[in-house]
Amino acid sequence: MTKPFYVTTPIYYVNDRPHIGHVFTTVLADCVARFHRLLGERVFFLTGTDEHAAKVVDAAQERGLSTQAWADQNAKAFADTFTRLGFSHDDFIRTSEARHKTRVSAYVQALLNSGDVYLGDYEGWYDAGQEEYVPEAKAKKLDYKSPINHKPLVRKSEKNYYFRLSRYAERLQQLIQSDTFHVRPEARKNEVLGRIAEGLEDVPISRTGASGWGITVPGDEAHTIYVWIDALLNYLTTVDTPERRDLWPATVQYVGKDILWFHAVIWPALLLALREHADYAWVELPQTLYAHSFWTSEGSKMSKSLGNFIDLEKLDAYVADYGLDALRYFLITQGPTGTTDSDFSAERFREVYNADLANTLGNCLNRVVNMTQRYFGGALPAPGPAVEGAEAVRAAAEGATRAALAAYQDLRLEEAAAQGLSVVRAIDGFIERTQPFKLAKDPANLPQVGTILGTCAEALRIASLLLWPLLPEKCGAIWERFGCGRYAAALAAGEAALAEWVAWGQLAPGTPIQGGDGLFPRRQPPKDAPAPTAQPKQTQPKRAQPAPPGPADEVGFEDFTALDLRVATVKSAAAVPKADRLLQLELELADGETRTVLSGIRAWYAPEDLVGRQVVYLANLAPRKIRGVVSQGMVLAGNDVGNSAVLLRPERVVAPGARVT
RNA sequence: GGCGGCAUAGCUCAGUCGGUUAGAGCGACGGCUUCAUAAGCCGUAGGUCACUGGUUCAAGUCCAGUUGCCGCUACCA
Numbered sequence: 001m002t003k004p005f006y007v008t009t010p011i012y013y014v015n016d017r018p019h020i021g022h023v024f025t026t027v028l029a030d031c032v033a034r035f036h037r038l039l040g041e042r043v044f045f046l047t048g049t050d051e052h053a054a055k056v057v058d059a060a061q062e063r064g065l066s067t068q069a070w071a072d073q074n075a076k077a078f079a080d081t082f083t084r085l086g087f088s089h090d091d092f093i094r095t096s097e098a099r100h101k102t103r104v105s106a107y108v109q110a111l112l113n114s115g116d117v118y119l120g121d122y123e124g125w126y127d128a129g130q131e132e133y134v135p136e137a138k139a140k141k142l143d144y145k146s147p148i149n150h151k152p153l154v155r156k157s158e159k160n161y162y163f164r165l166s167r168y169a170e171r172l173q174q175l176i177q178s179d180t181f182h183v184r185p186e187a188r189k190n191e192v193l194g195r196i197a198e199g200l201e202d203v204p205i206s207r208t209g210a211s212g213w214g215i216t217v218p219g220d221e222a223h224t225i226y227v228w229i230d231a232l233l234n235y236l237t238t239v240d241t242p243e244r245r246d247l248w249p250a251t252v253q254y255v256g257k258d259i260l261w262f263h264a265v266i267w268p269a270l271l272l273a274l275r276e277h278a279d280y281a282w283v284e285l286p287q288t289l290y291a292h293s294f295w296t297s298e299g300s301k302m303s304k305s306l307g308n309f310i311d312l313e314k315l316d317a318y319v320a321d322y323g324l325d326a327l328r329y330f331l332i333t334q335g336p337t338g339t340t341d342s343d344f345s346a347e348r349f350r351e352v353y354n355a356d357l358a359n360t361l362g363n364c365l366n367r368v369v370n371m372t373q374r375y376f377g378g379a380l381p382a383p384g385p386a387v388e389g390a391e392a393v394r395a396a397a398e399g400a401t402r403a404a405l406a407a408y409q410d411l412r413l414e415e416a417a418a419q420g421l422s423v424v425r426a427i428d429g430f431i432e433r434t435q436p437f438k439l440a441k442d443p444a445n446l447p448q449v450g451t452i453l454g455t456c457a458e459a460l461r462i463a464s465l466l467l468w469p470l471l472p473e474k475c476g477a478i479w480e481r482f483g484c485g486r487y488a489a490a491l492a493a494g495e496a497a498l499a500e501w502v503a504w505g506q507l508a509p510g511t512p513i514q515g516g517d518g519l520f521p522r523r524q525p526p527k528d529a530p531a532p533t534a535q536p537k538q539t540q541p542k543r544a545q546p547a548p549p550g551p552a553d554e555v556g557f558e559d560f561t562a563l564d565l566r567v568a569t570v571k572s573a574a575a576v577p578k579a580d581r582l583l584q585l586e587l588e589l590a591d592g593e594t595r596t597v598l599s600g601i602r603a604w605y606a607p608e609d610l611v612g613r614q615v616v617y618l619a620n621l622a623p624r625k626i627r628g629v630v631s632q633g634m635v636l637a638g639n640d641v642g643n644s645a646v647l648l649r650p651e652r653v654v655a656p657g658a659r660v661t
Numbered sequence: 662g663g664c665g666g667c668a669u670a671g672c673u674c675a676g677u678c679g680g681u682u683a684g685a686g687c688g689a690c691g692g693c694u695u696c697a698u699a700a701g702c703c704g705u706a707g708g709u710c711a712c713u714g715g716u717u718c719a720a721g722u723c724c725a726g727u728u729g730c731c732g733c734u735a736c737c738a
Contacts (some may be wrong), residue, residue: 116707146721187666191733194664198734257732293732334673339733348673352736355687359700367697374696415675418686428701522698 004042005249011048014074020310029254030087034469035408038498044247049075049091050231052214093238103237103615109218116273123157161206167198168269187339192264205229225659232267250286260291293336296343311577325471333414347460362520364424368456372513375440382509383454384447390455396426397459401502404466420466458507474519481514564620565660575609590657595632616648
């Protein structure tokens, strides 16, 4: 009996509103959970909320709610969101639940007994407003004042409970090095090992000033266990019951790169310490910790002020437009599973959706279903004589199956998806080469057409199995249409058997092949405005570069006022590397705001001659990436003889930012 | 400053143990096709594999250095 598959997401900070970050991590976990369920394994998928931060108390107070009521409300927002997004988590742990709190207390008690948690002294600069200690270096920088309310920091000493992290450095190093505790991707593993090598110090795990919220240190009510210690332990508390203990250790733990250190070092060290206690000898380390990176949005870091923050409302809009599976597909195949961040853009979303889901999977299903209905009345035909290319489709499906299963096992989900799609592409190619729609014009050829369509349907069935973890809704729909509803039933009963189901040749002749609405209706780009926001489309037509329209005969005044022309002062200028015409200018607008603008005037102006002078600047020109630099607007120049450029400048110096009208 | 990582087609990325002519998807262009969702298929263009040097019969791949970017960390402010 293999060990059950146990996958976790971090538990989410309950003061947050769900956004793309939460959804991304959770969808990754959901996808691998579904894959392992499809294999027929026992799976446990855990997510939840982290509720014991002091700021949760503050946030509740601001709203005139009890802390618990506020936490309830927000935890429900997460739980409802995850349900609505169809996540298949088996439990939703909240750290304010008794089942969690009692076990955390027990663990800390055990660590107190073994001496891995001890009472020590701490002295440092304390910011009373923020209820936190400020490191010496930072305190000095802040001139020993609170950055929030500017009140002086106070020298404060207190007794704190410490975790003897230092004791576990070597063991941790060895476990990570050997991949016994597998930190992924590789670069993150190196990062952690490098930092461990610099030395580990014991870490405080409690704070004083109990507010009645949180978990107190056993036997010392004046101390509350630090929220992140409390939170980390959720992965264990949730399964520390007689029925669930065999789920431990976690097979895969997905986290964001921001919490790598806690999860790669402190968390396993806590487990190592706990394990020394006789009652917790079963507490092994998680097998794999996977730290993904972050999403940017439309080319920029997400921020509320930029208005590009991908919150739940935006995600809901995508779901409404494209469907839940499309969102899953985009996040999983385009997401930042490596060490670099990925960009979420509306345009790219549509491109990926159209290319992979509408044009490839959806369209292929349609043509196969349609021909089956047209030529065989909607019943899967019995195979006729061998048709050249059919065996190749089978081989492609079998090869893709092997590769996809391996990729899923190895958490390379985008590769698994690509393998699934490759089966569909093989079908499209097969149809093209055999032209069943032409053969069918002569009834004598129908047996061959039967072979062809049977092959296509069978390959589609396999593709639908391979893609189901990413696209559960739509692949489930394919199962329904192909008379494979038993897959869904078996999944629900925990009796799925992917390894058997993917074997070639299981669609019985005569199976009704049902039509229906397109699974992934194609989406057209917005008609007149291809470049919606911050980052313009970076691809440029190479040959047929549309000539910019020349000046119109006549424009309205409103056309002119649409241009935001400004006077700006050149703060600095420098040549753009590898570009012999470009200068990169930093322009100062009003209030010291600066903009980067590229200008092709290097042939006529030396950088040093420009600094300090004023230019006329078109501020609301769509940003454009030129030679790797984003140019935010353009400076205006007149064309002199020989096509040389002469910069416009105000007759006398005016305040930077002055409008030109 | 230290440590680590990355740099491959217009874009997003694969590229195994060093081994044939460096690949995929998207995008562009041309053609074919009509079962299918303006879908599909074929083809073409597009590469100094960041740069320099080294090892080797052979380097995108290994080594050293350089540049740029990213992460962690230290220091400064």
